[in-house]
Amino acid sequence: MTGYTVVDVETTGLSPDRGDRVVEIGVVYVSDRGEVQDRWSTLVNPQRDVGPTRIHGISASDVTNAPTFAELAPYILRAVAGRTTVAHNANFDLRFLAAEMVRSGVPLRDLPLSGVCTMQWSTAYLNAPSRRLVDCCRAGGIALTEAHSAAADALATAQLLGHYLKTSDYQPPWVDTLATTRGYGWPTFSGTYPELRMTRRTEVRAVRQDEWLDRIVSRMPRAADARVDSYLATLEMAMLDGFLAEHEKSELVGVATEAGLTRGQVLDLHADYLRAMAEVALEDHIVTAEERADLERVAFMLGLRSTDVEAALRASLDAGQGRHTSGDAIESTGIALEPGDRVVFTGDMVRERDEWEARARQVGLDPGGVTKKTKVVVAADPNSLSGKANKARTYGIPIITEAAFERLLAELRNR
Incomplete structure (x- = not known):
């Protein structure tokens, strides 16, 4: 059976290599004509702490009786075999999918996994202000409620995929990816399928709605290179709580290395992030002591200097007066x-x-x-x-x- 399998995961953190786990998975089956055929989702017991509850809305109590990934693995294998996997920022979701499969005893070869990334292709089909799923959906006329819920995000991504397929008259430009993914050698599950226990969210808690971060992200220029966009998406996730932990810094280094970015290129990207922060701080034409402290703190976490804060504020002032065009560095990076x-x-x-x-x-x-x-x-x-x-x-x-x-x-x- 051909077609697409859209996957979205919520996780305990950014790095499967450093022990972060999946805490929720959403799966949507989509036909080659972009039609949603079936879908399911469940919380997943990560067998460790659940990570940032204020971001994904999942508590330890929610996952106590949820299935482990190992219990779900046979069903996920059945969902992806012979089909093309799709995700928004596919590098992130597919890394976790592969890591959890291997941890569950599923032997995978030819890693990393390939798939269609709706974030990467958004510039071809949408006029969205940022790479975020919510902005891409808004640009495509797609409703997204309960963002950071795997079920809702997977369904929205499936609808984005349908929009892309219809726009391309069902002759998408990712033909090479179709051949690679549908011919991928997924192992065959020959055992007895365990009982499929699904644990849905009983409620979506007050997932953090950080308008400050939203405004920053909306000002980030889109990258000309998909690898750079993937790095920026990871950076935005890491900064959701306004703090960059040491393990998140290590994960960003890994993503940058995998993307082939140099230290100078990464610092240029961080400078763009800081400038976006400065633009938000200057919206009311006043930079308060608290806003200045935030800028200084973020600059330090991103490996920048106090003088970079001054440069970001000057650049933002110039941009407001029409004398500065941001994004040139990001256009060529990578x-x-x-x-x-x-x-x-x-x-x-x-x-x-x-x-x-x-x-x-x-x-x-x-x-x-x-x-x-x-x-x-x-x-x-x-x-x-x-x-x-x-x-x-x-x-x-x-x-x-x-x-x-x-x-x-x-x-x-x-x-």
């Missing part, structure tokens, strides 16, 4: 050009297109049309709706500004 890479130019740019193409050829790049192997598209406006830009979004190709491309050329020349 992208490195190599001789032979295909680059594409589109729109009415500051430099003539012929000049850009000549400069690209001087360092061994290949200017031309958009193909699946194109490395970047350079546009006067990254939100361009040109045919080249739309095709690039369909293929998941980064679209960057001239300024960002200039920096990438300088990096290539200096190697």
Whole structure:
């Protein structure tokens, strides 16, 4: 049976490698036409503390009689075998899924697991202000209630997937992922299926609604590289309680390493986060002593300095007066050009297109049309709706500004 299996997990923390566990799982079956066929969800007994109750709304009492992941593993195997797994920020959910499977005695090969990431593809199908599921759903006209509930998040992600499939006329651009996932060698479960006990939330507690964080995240520029967006999504989760614990710092290092980000690139991303905080603090044109202390505290946790707080406040003031465009650093972060890479130019740019193409050829790049192997598209406006830009979004190709491309050329020349 083909189709998609949408998965969402709530967890005790950010790192399965450091002992964090799944405390709730939501599963939704979706057809190749985007139709929701079935769904189920349950709390999971993590056999340890449940982690941040104020974020996911799950208490230790809730999971006392819930099934363990090992009890659920045969049913999850049946849900994913021969199908394409989907999640919003798939890197996060699939890492936990794989870790819990292995812990349950299910032998997995060819890790990490592959899947379709609705966060990654959101820039191709939505005009959302941020990568958050709630913002993507709002942009797609999809209702999301009870956010941070695995059942609700999985259903909303399934509906996002349906929107993408319909928009692409049911010929999605992730054909390679379909082949990889549906041919993945999941082990066969040959034993007796245990009783499937599902424990649903009796109520959704007052999950933390942090408008301060929401406003910060809404100001974060979208990254041109899916790996960078995944890092930023992890950073946002880590900062939900306004504090970055040592194990969360270690997890962020692991995510950055896995994404191939350098220390300098990570610090640039942290500077963008701090600038977003500064913009929130300056909404009323006054930075209080408490807001200043928050900025200083977060800067320290992110490996930044007090002078970076001043720079963030200045940049935010300039942005409010129309003199600053944020996001250039984030646009190029995680992208490195190599001789032979295909680059594409589109729109009415500051430099003539012929000049850009000549400069690209001087360092061994290949200017031309958009193909699946194109490395970047350079546009006067990254939100361009040109045919080249739309095709690039369909293929998941980064679209960057001239300024960002200039920096990438300088990096290539200096190697």
